[in-house]
Amino acid sequence: MTGLTVLLPPSETKREGGDTERTLDLRALSFPELAAERAAVITAARSVSSEESSARTALKLGPKSIEERFRNLVLDTSGTMPAIDRYTGVLYDPLGAREADPATRAWWFGHVVVQSAMFGPIGGGDPVPAYRLSHDSRLGAIRLAAHWPEPSSRVLAGRTAGRLVLDLRSEGYRQLGPVPAAIVPRVVSVDGSGRRKALNHWNKTAKGRLVALLARTGAQVSTMAGLLEWASSHGVVFEEHGGGWDLVAESLEPVAVR
Secondary structure (H helix, E strand, O other), rough: OOEEEEEEOOOEEEOOOEOOOOOHHHOOOHHHHHHHHHHHHHHHHHHOOOOOOHHHHHHOOOOOOOOHHHHHOOOOOOOOEEEEHEOOOOOOOHHHHHHHEEEEEEEEHHEEEEEEOEEEEEEEEEEEEEOOOEEEEEEEEEEEHHHOOHHHHHHHHHOOOOEEEEOOOOHHHHOOOOOOOOOEEEEEEEEOOOOEEEEOOOOHHHHHHHHHHHHHHOOOOOOOHHHHHHHOOOOOOOOEEEEEEEEEEEOOHHOOOO
């Protein structure tokens, strides 16, 4: 099946609340064959979160964030919302997901996969509760860096076969579900003299703006050539450089996604 799949990382920050009439149902998530792996992580996360001392160590919580451990204790009963709405921060805020029109949201639901530390790969529209977990967390006997890669890669390979995969995940989350054939662009800033500088924190903003524009224009691409054609028509600059692809951040200033 041809088309485009965009892989995103989750975010540490998450919107509270959700639909209390629709609590977590592992069968309702994309890739339901991961139910056993998901249940194991949920059980382990609940265990370490039950005590403040173990939660502080396992979840890397400080004094201001220690109460986030309670999210993991009510995963089965708290309200859910689509993943694209749940996550917040510098990558997700540029999407404006909650105010987006139905067609834009449908594009995200059909094309975006988020690599969650708690649930593994999930669809952009999957209903999930708020939780606290990071890619490098160790939950007792479960180390996420060993738990997720094989099953995540397996289901992603099945979902993305024949499709163009644009991997916008951070390195830590790419390691939780490697997709060898994916395009992994480097976000760079290019100054007036043509010098390139790889961006760190602010690369997430450019990625968010890119995913916003893809959805709002209803992008239908299935090859890198098609993506380059789409990008050129919308003023987005992808450049081949050093054997990979650079995404020029300046070409994704807010004016480009209005």
